[in-house]
Amino acid sequence: MGEPIVGRGDELAQLRAALVAASGGAGRLVLVSGEPGIGKTRLAASLADMAAQYEVPAAAGGAIDDPGMPPLWPWHAVSRSVPPLAAMLDGTAGSAGGAQGSADSGSERFAMFAAASRALADAARERGLLVVLEDLHWADRTSLLLLRHLTGELSGSRLLVVATFRETAEKPLAGLLPALLRGEGTRLIRLTGLPRPEIAQWLRRLGTSGDVDDLAGRLRARTAGNPLFVRMLIEHGAAAGADDEARVFPSCGTWPWPTWTALTARNGSCSTRRACSVSGSIRRCCARSPGCPAPGSPPRSTGPPRSAS
Ligand SMILES: Nc1ncnc2c1ncn2[C@@H]1O[C@H](COP(=O)(O)OP(=O)(O)OP(=O)(O)O)[C@@H](O)[C@H]1O
Numbered sequence: 162m163g164e165p166i167v168g169r170g171d172e173l174a175q176l177r178a179a180l181v182a183a184s185g186g187a188g189r190l191v192l193v194s195g196e197p198g199i200g201k202t203r204l205a206a207s208l209a210d211m212a213a214q215y216e217v218p219a220a221a222g223g224a225i226d227d228p229g230m231p232p233l234w235p236w237h238a239v240s241r242s243v244p245p246l247a248a249m250l251d252g253t254a255g256s257a258g259g260a261q262g263s264a265d266s267g268s269e270r271f272a273m274f275a276a277a278s279r280a281l282a283d284a285a286r287e288r289g290l291l292v293v294l295e296d297l298h299w300a301d302r303t304s305l306l307l308l309r310h311l312t313g314e315l316s317g318s319r320l321l322v323v324a325t326f327r328e329t330a331e332k333p334l335a336g337l338l339p340a341l342l343r344g345e346g347t348r349l350i351r352l353t354g355l356p357r358p359e360i361a362q363w364l365r366r367l368g369t370s371g372d373v374d375d376l377a378g379r380l381r382a383r384t385a386g387n388p389l390f391v392r393m394l395i396e397h398g399a400a401a402g403a404d405d406e407a408r409v410f411p412s413c414g415t416w417p418w419p420t421w422t423a424l425t426a427r428n429g430s431c432s433t434r435r436a437c438s439v440s441g442s443i444r445r446c447c448a449r450s451p452g453c454p455a456p457g458s459p460p461r462s463t464g465p466p467r468s469a470s
Pocket residue numbers: 165166167168169195196197198199200201202203204327388389392
């Protein structure tokens with residue numbers, strides 16, 4: 162197990178309540194949303210640890226940002242931990258039908274969704290089951306339709322389904338989200354940035370000295386509390402052996418190449434203004450500093466080594 166999660170006490174309490182409710186036969190869908198880097202995956206990982214402590218089995222799958230991703234990819238990943246589900250998805254379970262080749266037939270697809278939902282509910286019968294579905298903003302329509310179907314079957318089951326997504330207008334999620342949210346047993350957790358006291362707690366845990374509260378305030382202002390950006394700033398400062406001030410405000414052009422690339426790449430794919438705030442700061446910094454590279458290209462001083470040829 163890695164470092165303990167920082168903050169998120171309220172969200173973990175909500176998830177614990179959902180896990181307890183589901184284990185008692187009141188199945189739930191919890192949707193966790195937020196900008197890139199805000200901690201959706203980290204929160205889901207903490208929930209998986211919690212489920213392990215309660216001896217509730219878990220299965221996980223996620224969509225990926227690849228146009229070649231086959232239909233039902235996230236569910237196929239889930240089926241590795243729930244083998245009877247695999248046969249339903251592949252259409253090798255007799256009358257259940259399958260997604261391959263039958264996706265255009267509404268009634269066959271419905272039968273497959275019903276059979277897949279039953280397989281999951283059955284798997285949860287003895288000890289409950291946590292299913293984590295990650296990155297729904299990239300999920301294919303069939304995967305989302307299966308989730309919607311399952312949502313209607315959760316109430317009598319011991320299933321807790323937790324699904325994460327970035328709040329974007331991307332289809333097909335945007336079209337199906339209202340139906341998911343309307344479910345009787347659906348809860349929504351919208352993650353926002355870590356507040357200053359929790360950033361301070363993080364810094365103390367890392368052994369930071371000096372005026373930690375002031376430093377946390379600066380980090381909060383700089384990153385809007387986005388844990389990815391906070392972590393990168395802290396790590397960059399630590400790697401550079403910088404004093405506390407430089408740790409928070411590293412000068413333009415001295416970012417290590419991986420940090421720079423990650424921050425500016427996130428800016429390219431982010432969906433909210435807040436997610437852009439750090440990259441925005443980099444841009445403003447660059448505008449003031451002649452010779453600085455544009456976001457997206459490596460800063461000159463710390464770029465990756467070039468090949469000799
Ligand atoms: N509460 C937290 N405590 C400590 N570290 C955190 C916390 N939240 C996030 N992090 C760290 O910040 C980074 C980004 O978090 P994470 O990958 O969970 O974001 P995300 O919301 O899933 O982003 P994406 O939309 O890109 O998948 C990770 O390194 C993660 O470990």
